[in-house]
Amino acid sequence: MANVLDLRRRIRSVKNTRQITKAMKMVSAAKLRRAQERALQARPYAQMLTSVLESLVRRADLYGGANGTLLHPLLMERDEKNVLVLVVAGDKGFAGAFNSNILKAAQSFIDQRRALGQTVDVESVGRKARDSFRKRYPEAVYERTTEHYDNDLSTHHETLRRRQSPVEVLGEHQNLLLKLDIDDVSALSRSVIERYEREEIDAVYVVYNEFKSVIAQRLVVEKLLPIRKLGTHEITAAEEMTEEEREAAGRAALSSGVSLEEPEALEIEAEARKFGTADVDYLYDQAPEHLFRDLMPRYVTTQILHAMLESVAAEHAARMTAMDAATNNAGDMIDALSLTMNRVRQAAITKEIIEIVSGAAAL
Amino acid sequence: MAESQTDSGLLNVRLVTPDKLLLEATAEAVELPSTSGYLEALYGAAPLLAELGAGEVRLHGGSAGEQRYFVAWGFVEVLPERVTILAETALHPEQIDVAQARQELQQGEALWAEAGDDGARYDEANAVVREAAEKIASAESK
Numbered sequence: 001m002a003n004v005l006d007l008r009r010r011i012r013s014v015k016n017t018r019q020i021t022k023a024m025k026m027v028s029a030a031k032l033r034r035a036q037e038r039a040l041q042a043r044p045y046a047q048m049l050t051s052v053l054e055s056l057v058r059r060a061d062l063y064g065g066a067n068g069t070l071l072h073p074l075l076m077e078r079d080e081k082n083v084l085v086l087v088v089a090g091d092k093g094f095a096g097a098f099n100s101n102i103l104k105a106a107q108s109f110i111d112q113r114r115a116l117g118q119t120v121d122v123e124s125v126g127r128k129a130r131d132s133f134r135k136r137y138p139e140a141v142y143e144r145t146t147e148h149y150d151n152d153l154s155t156h157h158e159t160l161r162r163r164q165s166p167v168e169v170l171g172e173h174q175n176l177l178l179k180l181d182i183d184d185v186s187a188l189s190r191s192v193i194e195r196y197e198r199e200e201i202d203a204v205y206v207v208y209n210e211f212k213s214v215i216a217q218r219l220v221v222e223k224l225l226p227i228r229k230l231g232t233h234e235i236t237a238a239e240e241m242t243e244e245e246r247e248a249a250g251r252a253a254l255s256s257g258v259s260l261e262e263p264e265a266l267e268i269e270a271e272a273r274k275f276g277t278a279d280v281d282y283l284y285d286q287a288p289e290h291l292f293r294d295l296m297p298r299y300v301t302t303q304i305l306h307a308m309l310e311s312v313a314a315e316h317a318a319r320m321t322a323m324d325a326a327t328n329n330a331g332d333m334i335d336a337l338s339l340t341m342n343r344v345r346q347a348a349i350t351k352e353i354i355e356i357v358s359g360a361a362a363l
Numbered sequence: 364m365a366e367s368q369t370d371s372g373l374l375n376v377r378l379v380t381p382d383k384l385l386l387e388a389t390a391e392a393v394e395l396p397s398t399s400g401y402l403e404a405l406y407g408a409a410p411l412l413a414e415l416g417a418g419e420v421r422l423h424g425g426s427a428g429e430q431r432y433f434v435a436w437g438f439v440e441v442l443p444e445r446v447t448i449l450a451e452t453a454l455h456p457e458q459i460d461v462a463q464a465r466q467e468l469q470q471g472e473a474l475w476a477e478a479g480d481d482g483a484r485y486d487e488a489n490a491v492v493r494e495a496a497e498k499i500a501s502a503e504s505k
Contacts, residue, residue, distance in 0.1 A: 041383040048379060048449055052412070052438065182381045182451055268377075268384055275447055276412055276440050285397050285413030294414055295438065298451065305381060 004348070007341035011334055018330035024094065025323035029256035032214075032316035038180075039211075039309040040263050044272040046302040050231040052276030053299060056292045057230070073197045074296050077226045083113055084121045084170070084192065084201040086224070088208035088307055089129035090315040091177055096322035098209070098315055099128040105219050105239060106133075106207045110167060119163065121170045121201060123192075125308065130172040140168040161200060177312050182301075185308065189301040196225050205236065208307040209314035213262045214253040214321075215246045217314055224303055227296075233303070249317060252324030258317075372406045373425045375445045378432060380453050386432075391424030393446050395439055396497075404441045411441040417490075417497040419456075420448060431456055433501040435494050459502040468495035 087106040089099045106122070106129070113120050122137060124130040141162045171191070176184050195201050204225040210218050221237040228234055241249070253260055276282075284291065376393055378386040393404045396418025404411075415437035422430045437450035471491035478484040 038382070042381050044384060045379050045381045045449060048447070049438075052440070186451060266384075268379075272379075275449075278410060278440075278442055280410040280442070282440075283409055283411045285399055285402070285411060291412065291414055291438075298436075298438075301451075302381065 002340075002344065004341055004345050007337055007344060011337045011341065014330050014333050014337065018327055018334070021323045021326040021330060025252065025256055025320050025327060028316045028320035028323060029253075029258050032258055032313060032320055035309065035313035035316055036211075036263055039306075039313055040266060042302075042305060042309055044266065044268045046306060047231075047269060047272035048275035049295060049299050049302055051273055053230050053292065053295055055277040056288050056295070072293065072296055074193065074225055074300065075227055077228075078199070078202040080118055080203045082119045082121065082201045084123060084195065084204045085109055085113075086192070086204065086206045086304070086307075087122060087124050087126075087129045087133070088177075088206065088311040089124070089126040089132075090311075091127045091175060092315075092319075093128070094322060095315055095319040096325070098318035098322075099126075101219055101239075102207060102209060103129065103132050105221065105237075109205065109207060109221055109237070114166060120167045122167065123171045123173075124169070125173045125188075126177055126311075127174045130174060133169050134172070137167045137169045138165050140170045177308060177315075180305070180308055180312065182305065185305050186298075186301045189297065189304050192225070192304075193297050193300060206304070206307045208311045209318075210238075211310040211314040211317065213260055214249045214258055214317050215241070215260050216262065217241055217249075217317070222307065224300065227299075230299070233306075245321075248325060249321045252321040253317075255324060256320060258320070374404065374406050376422060376425075376427060377445075377447045378420065378453055379447065379449050381451065385450075385453055386427070386430070388422065388427035388430075389425035390422040390427040390446075393423070394419070394421040395441075395446075395448070396420065396434065397439075404446050407443045408441050410443070411439075413439050413441070415439055415448070415450070417494040419497075419501050420450070420453070431501070433459060433498060435498075456501050456504070459498055461499060461502050464495050464498040464502065468492060468499065471495055 085106060087102065089102045093099070110120050110122065121140065122133050124133050141164065143160045143162055145158045145160065147158075171188075173184075173188060176188070192204055196204060203223065206222045206224050208220065208222070210220045218241065219239040220233075220235045223234040223236050250260060252258075286294075371389070373389040373391060374393060376386065376388050376390050377384065391406070395402050395404060395413065396415050397413045398416040399413075401418070402413070415434055417435050418433075420432045420434055420437070422428075432450070432453045433456060434448070434450040434453050437448055437453075439449070440447045471488055471494075474484070474488035474491055478488050
């Protein structure tokens with residue numbers, strides 16, 4: 001049996017661990033609150049874009065074609081032969097099953113699409129997603145050709161994709177989630193849109209962790225492109241939290257002072273709904289079709305930003321929950337070790353007394 | 364809020380970015396860098412929707428005082444007593460990193476050279492150059 005000194009050392013070490021996990025929990029809780037606040041602040045802008053687009057759809061003559069469909073490349077539906085999936089995971093570990101759940105959902109999406117005979121491009125956001133997919137799938141290869149005409153007076157560039165495998169990794173975005181700068185998100189969105197318009201991909205999906213509040217989260221697959229209805233999130237698959245997860249998350253939130261409620265909408269949000277929709281005849285500085293065309297990509301950007309903001313909040317929530325569980329486990333372990341230590345100490349004392357008593361009896 | 368100010372002759376101005384509601388103030392006039400040229404909105408202006416290119420949003424008078432924001436791209440709704448500006452990024456002139464803007468300008472010029480006869484890429488390069496140039500101009504004008 002271990003001696004008292006060893007046990008005392010172990011207890012000290014577990015206590016240190018508990019302090020660390022507790023600190024990490026509180027840090028995650030603070031970051032979660034900030035992430036929630038940020039997601040809330042981002043809503044008016046997204047809402048305004050949606051409102052004005054809806055209003056443009058109603059007012060402008062954007063319909064055309066044989067069956068009166070909306071004319072915009074991002075609204076066109078094609079047969080899904082090549083799909084792009086944007087996987088939003090975390091940059092860091094220590095978040096329980098957060099990353100592995102997302103990767104599992106992404107993998108099952110890829111497998112499903114493969115079963116339908118579609119090719120899949122994977123674009124990962126967050127280091128954990130990159131690490132996982134880069135091991136499994138080859139990288140996409142682009143070839144750039146340059147042709148010269150008229151004795152080099154004019155050049156023509158063309159970029160060609162050379163597909164080697166049905167599933168390829170296309171881009172990776174590490175540390176994007178740390179700051180979540182709009183310029184970076186916008187660049188990602190532009191590159192996705194460009195590929196979509198070039199018909200390199202026929203549909204775009206995002207796998208991410210949706211976050212309404214600590215106890216209302218789901219893992220979703222959202223269809224980003226083509227856009228079927230403005231202002232909605234078209235969820236094609238969702239995985240709810242289990243009762244157990246919800247309980248653990250609720251406990252962690254309560255002990256670190258994070259609200260379980262969904263934060264209340266800002267006052268400006270109601271007004272954001274009216275943006276560009278007043279009951280007046282607007283003058284259009286540019287043709288409505290033109291405005292619509294330029295606003296659509298921004299709308300896609302806000303949709304991607306939305307997914308990322310929610311995912312960031314969910315990641316902090318997951319880390320907070322995991323660290324809460326670790327702190328509790330450390331507490332249990334300290335209790336168990338203290339009990340053993342007391343027993344061992346008592347046994348030693350008893351043994352000494354027996355020795356003394358029997359020694360005295362022998363005299 | 365709006366009701367009490369309807370007769371003040373001041374516009375309610377809001378500047379909204381994806382990060383937050385950046386500014387809420389009243390102003391006598393707002394200059395807007397529409398893609399088709401600068402326009403100025405005053406109290407009682409006709410309702411207007413316009414896309415903003417790279418340039419400065421300038422507010423004059425009212426609670427805003429004199430304020431300038433650089434926007435790279437934006438969208439504006441002008442109503443008789445309210446101006447709402449959506450901007451993907453909005454910076455105070457002193458927040459602009461001039462060195463970086465100069466780099467962007469060079470990149471844009473490189474893109475120009477690279478674009479060749481490709482119209483779309485030429486436009487793209489144009490946009491980069493324009494944004495960088497406006498950024499520098501905004502940072503350097505006092």
